[in-house]
Amino acid sequence: MKTALTAYLVLSGVAAAFLIYLKVHGIDVVTSVATLLFWVSTPFLRPLPRPLNIVHTAVGVVLLVAFAYFAALRILAVLKI
Amino acid sequence: MQNDLGPSLIVLGVAISVLALVQPNLAPLLALGLAVLTTGLLTAWEPAARERVLSKLGEAGWENASALIQTAGVPPKAYYFPSSLAGRPIAVVAAERPEAVPRDALIFKTKAGPAVVLSTPGTKALELCGELPGDLAEALRGCVVNVLGLARSVSVAERPDGVVVEYRGISAPDLYGRLLVRPALGGVVASATAAVAAEVLKKPVEIVEESSHGKALRVVLR
Numbered sequence: 168m169k170t171a172l173t174a175y176l177v178l179s180g181v182a183a184a185f186l187i188y189l190k191v192h193g194i195d196v197v198t199s200v201a202t203l204l205f206w207v208s209t210p211f212l213r214p215l216p217r218p219l220n221i222v223h224t225a226v227g228v229v230l231l232v233a234f235a236y237f238a239a240l241r242i243l244a245v246l247k248i
Numbered sequence: 249m250q251n252d253l254g255p256s257l258i259v260l261g262v263a264i265s266v267l268a269l270v271q272p273n274l275a276p277l278l279a280l281g282l283a284v285l286t287t288g289l290l291t292a293w294e295p296a297a298r299e300r301v302l303s304k305l306g307e308a309g310w311e312n313a314s315a316l317i318q319t320a321g322v323p324p325k326a327y328y329f330p331s332s333l334a335g336r337p338i339a340v341v342a343a344e345r346p347e348a349v350p351r352d353a354l355i356f357k358t359k360a361g362p363a364v365v366l367s368t369p370g371t372k373a374l375e376l377c378g379e380l381p382g383d384l385a386e387a388l389r390g391c392v393v394n395v396l397g398l399a400r401s402v403s404v405a406e407r408p409d410g411v412v413v414e415y416r417g418i419s420a421p422d423l424y425g426r427l428l429v430r431p432a433l434g435g436v437v438a439s440a441t442a443a444v445a446a447e448v449l450k451k452p453v454e455i456v457e458e459s460s461h462g463k464a465l466r467v468v469l470r
Contacts, residue, residue, distance in 0.1 A: 176284065186275075191276060216294075
């Protein structure tokens with residue numbers, strides 16, 4: 168778990184630095200990248216004992232909901248509804 | 249230190265996330281802030297959650313030991329024997345202190361009835377602690393405080409009624425809940441204390457009293 172957490176932190180740091188370098192400041196892009204990194208690291212973090220996997224899943228679901236919201240806004244903008 | 253790492257990461261994660269939200273040109277830091285926050289949450293709770301699971305799984309062994317004591321019909325009172333007398337550090341649950349313990353016996357008869365031989369948390373503590381110094385206070389400090397990390401400090405006083413051991417800053421798991429082995433063997437720290445004392449004093453030891461007040465624990469041995 169320690170290795171997976173370290174990799175998750177390093178990847179998040181690299182992603183944040185790269186987005187700052189690219190001057191991408193949209194919160195929607197940042198949330199999407201954060202959600203992607205979170206769920207990519209999840210299989211390497213599991214299994215987790217009972218109360219912890221609930222907390223971890225809850226954080227992931229919140230990120231997914233935020234991602235879905237921003238994705239829906241983009242889709243609606245493309246469809247011009 | 250491990251206990252402080254999780255909360256520290258949570259605070260750092262919140263700070264980075266707030267900074268990312270307040271400062272528009274640093275918005276990408278939100279990804280890092282959320283990652284640090286999640287890592288902090290997992291680091292803070294993971295050891296305690298795993299310890300709880302392992303402790304629960306290990307409870308089966310203590311349930312069996314309780315059933316054995318109950319079936320043998322002996323009162324829940326243990327005498328800790330050193331390895332020099334019993335071959336290995338063990339506790340004997342019996343109505344009265346046995347004169348000797350037959351080697352490799354699980355149950356044997358004494359004048360007062362049957363006696364049950366058990367491995368205790370103290371037995372395992374001694375395996376982890378290795379060689380002990382000759383002084384009891386030094387041995388307890390080295391083993392219970394430094395190696396096992398079950399207490400922050402320990403003081404030992406020898407009185408006519410027995411040896412009084414006082415711990416401060418206790419941090420020990422509850423291995424047996426309300427099972428019968430609890431009054432028989434004592435808590436985890438008391439058991440380790442009795443096993444170390446028996447080993448250092450090279451004589452059988454019993455726990456006369458065990459009382460805790462918050463994070464302090466007082467164990468009287470005889």
